[in-house]
Amino acid sequence: MQFQRHPNYANPPSGSSPSDWVTTYDYDSRGLLTERVSTDSGTSLYSYDSAGNLRFSQDANQAGSNVASYTGYDFANRPTVEGVTDIGATTFAINYAKASLIKKASECRHSLVFL
Numbered sequence: 001m002q003f004q005r006h007p008n009y010a011n012p013p014s015g016s017s018p019s020d021w022v023t024t025y026d027y028d029s030r031g032l033l034t035e036r037v038s039t040d041s042g043t044s045l046y047s048y049d050s051a052g053n054l055r056f057s058q059d060a061n062q063a064g065s066n067v068a069s070y071t072g073y074d075f076a077n078r079p080t081v082e083g084v085t086d087i088g089a090t091t092f093a094i095n096y097a098k099a100s101l102i103k104k105a106s107e108c109r110h111s112l113v114f115l
Helices: 060-064
Strands: 002-005 023-027 033-038 042-048 054-058 067-073 079-086 090-096 102-109
Touching: 042 060, 060 067
Parallel strands: none
Antiparallel strands: 002 023, 023 033, 033 042, 042 054, 054 067, 067 079, 090 102
16 A cells, blocks of 8 residues: 655745655555655665564665664563664674563574565
8 A cells, every 4th residue: 555645736845846745655454654755855664573563664864874773572562672783784682571681692693674
């Protein structure tokens, strides 16, 4: 599903056309935003887990730096960890227990696929 938000055609800024100000939104079959394309801020991508929680996102600035934002959730879908990861770099995944005590840390390799 795709939705386009068109600008105010009556009075676009000088030196531009109305098509310069269109923002396009793409949604998956669950109605979750998967891509936002804007002429002024570029492309942003979003990926969700099976519960519909936002897991990964990447804006145009992050794409240029090969990084993405992530959020981890507990069994009740509450955010437990968030940050920015270097895509393709070796990093450490940390699982938190009660009161921010480290329960387990393991080395992993991040690979993001935005569908």
